[in-house]
Amino acid sequence: MVYWMSRDQRVADNWALLWAQQEALIHQKGLLVVFCMIPDYPGATSRHYSFMCKGLEELRGKLNQYNIDFRILEQSPEAILPQFLATIDAHLLVSDFDPLRIKQQWKKKLIACLKIPLHEVDTHNIVPAWIISDKKEYAAYTLRPKIKRVLDDYLTDIPAVQPHPFNWNKAPLEVPQTFPGESVACQKTEAYPWIQAGEAAAHLAALNFVQQRLGNYTKIRNNPCLDGQSGLSPYLHFGQLSPQRLAWMVSGSALPADTKEAFFEELVVRRELADNFCYYEPAYDRVAGFPDWARKTLDQHRNDKRDYVYSLTELEKGTTHEMLWNACQQDLVQSGKLHGFLRMYWAKKILEWTPDPEMALEYAITLNDRYSLDGRDPNGYTGIAWSLGGVHDRAWPERSVFGKIRYMNEAGCRRKFDVDGYIDTVLTRADVCFCSNALRGNERNKDER
Ligand SMILES: Cc1cc2nc3c(=O)[nH]c(=O)nc-3n(C[C@H](O)[C@H](O)[C@H](O)COP(=O)(O)OP(=O)(O)OC[C@H]3O[C@@H](n4cnc5c(N)ncnc54)[C@H](O)[C@@H]3O)c2cc1C
Numbered sequence: 302m303v304y305w306m307s308r309d310q311r312v313a314d315n316w317a318l319l320w321a322q323q324e325a326l327i328h329q330k331g332l333l334v335v336f337c338m339i340p341d342y343p344g345a346t347s348r349h350y351s352f353m354c355k356g357l358e359e360l361r362g363k364l365n366q367y368n369i370d371f372r373i374l375e376q377s378p379e380a381i382l383p384q385f386l387a388t389i390d391a392h393l394l395v396s397d398f399d400p401l402r403i404k405q406q407w408k409k410k411l412i413a414c415l416k417i418p419l420h421e422v423d424t425h426n427i428v429p430a431w432i433i434s435d436k437k438e439y440a441a442y443t444l445r446p447k448i449k450r451v452l453d454d455y456l457t458d459i460p461a462v463q464p465h466p467f468n469w470n471k472a473p474l475e476v477p478q479t480f481p482g483e484s485v486a487c488q489k490t491e492a493y494p495w496i497q498a499g500e501a502a503a504h505l506a507a508l509n510f511v512q513q514r515l516g517n518y519t520k521i522r523n524n525p526c527l528d529g530q531s532g533l534s535p536y537l538h539f540g541q542l543s544p545q546r547l548a549w550m551v552s553g554s555a556l557p558a559d560t561k562e563a564f565f566e567e568l569v570v571r572r573e574l575a576d577n578f579c580y581y582e583p584a585y586d587r588v589a590g591f592p593d594w595a596r597k598t599l600d601q602h603r604n605d606k607r608d609y610v611y612s613l614t615e616l617e618k619g620t621t622h623e624m625l626w627n628a629c630q631q632d633l634v635q636s637g638k639l640h641g642f643l644r645m646y647w648a649k650k651i652l653e654w655t656p657d658p659e660m661a662l663e664y665a666i667t668l669n670d671r672y673s674l675d676g677r678d679p680n681g682y683t684g685i686a687w688s689l690g691g692v693h694d695r696a697w698p699e700r701s702v703f704g705k706i707r708y709m710n711e712a713g714c715r716r717k718f719d720v721d722g723y724i725d726t727v728l729t730r731a732d733v734c735f736c737s738n739a740l741r742g743n744e745r746n747k748d749e750r
Contacts, residue, residue: 331469
């Protein structure tokens with residue numbers, strides 16, 4: 302029995318692994334987990350690979366304790382798995398679920414040449430994406446009641462993996478073993494200092510958040526100067542933390558119902574809505590994926606004069622006229638993370654400062670995927686489509702460039718939090734950074750304000 306692990310890189314709380322083990326036990330077979338590592342995953346940088354490889358190294362050790370072998374195969378799954386599975390005489394392939402195009406295409410090509418059954422298990426959503434809805438949902442208000450109806454059935458504790466009693470026959474295997482840290486993709490990399498990779502660190506961070514910080518979530522989560530959000534998205538993105546485990550911890554806590562509900566709105570409703578969008582909307586990363594009203598209004602304002610137009614390089618370097626935006630970009634580059642509230646403002650300004658929505662979308666996705674540790678995720682494509690293209694949102698009063706897309710600006714941010722304090726924090730953190738000169742040199746803009 303083989304579990305091809307991809308999105309959900311953890312041993313604990315992994316329904317795909319549990320399913321594979323159950324099948325292996327029933328049929329008295331050995332169990333093997335494989336991970337297909339490609340060195341050029343779209344948008345991924347060495348920092349992403351570093352975070353992922355550290356997690357995989359820990360995972361290998363943990364699997365071995367359960368007598369479950371782990372192999373990294375350094376090719377894309379459709380290229381290597383059919384032959385690999387034939388070589389080891391595999392009986393069943395189990396995979397986890399990912400709605401993104403590249404993963405869906407791999408799976409499609411794989412199925413076309415597989416000689417054994419493939420079972421797909423959605424262990425990333427609490428209610429599996431194809432069960433909660435069979436169509437693209439219009440907005441959170443259409444998905445929310447569907448989730449609420451069945452959440453109690455799906456939000457359960459998760460059993461543990463068992464030490465596996467059967468070995469597998471490794472003899473015919475000619476593919477040499479690669480350890481995560483030795484993979485070509487993982488050479489010469491550095492991760493972010495503020496976050497430790499791996500399942501154990503993820504579990505600790507989740508526990509710490511639920512016990513120490515979730516109580517303040519409703520009060521401070523929208524303030525980028527305060528540590529109000531969980532910061533768990535990189536763990537969730539790489540599957541080092543199970544969303545169901547996190548939700549189970551929260552539901553079992555003694556916190557007030559409104560706090561739990563506010564967090565579930567993000568962790569469950571918004572996150573599963575993002576998977577729903579990417580699963581059922583093939584153009585999730587293109588303007589064609591925006592709703593009709595949004596495409597129409599953006600078209601009507603296509604030729605509106607832009608007061609500022611910036612190239613991708615200028616945006617990437619954070620050298621615009623707006624200090625807050627530059628600070629956001631610098632924050633993102635330095636730390637691999639931007640606060641959720643600022644992500645909206647950051648993306649909307651890209652729409653305002655580029656020649657057309659198509660270019661804005663391309664730039665926002667490029668920068669988000671390149672610099673966010675949690676990038677290349679359905680949440681990212683959906684968050685950007687919400688910001689630039691009204692996905693899951695409604696029409697707002699019409700204005701230049703944006704049309705009826707919801708507008709955000711620095712003045713609005715000032716009403717919410719201490720913008721200058723945020724900029725100063727980013728500047729102070731930046732000992733040596735190409736962006737800091739741009740920020741410091743922009744005093745004129747500060748005075749004018
Ligand atoms: C322009 C833009 C780009 C974004 N890019 C990404 C991205 O690349 N990767 C990513 O994971 N999220 C992205 N988001 C969604 C959201 O901003 C982040 O999930 C959140 O800021 C992560 O921080 P946290 O874990 O501290 O959040 P918390 O507030 O602690 O929330 C807990 C979890 O709930 C989920 N969640 C929270 N907010 C949202 C949301 N709006 N939509 C979907 N799920 C949500 C995430 O899994 C998050 O980790 C983006 C949003 C926008 C507007």
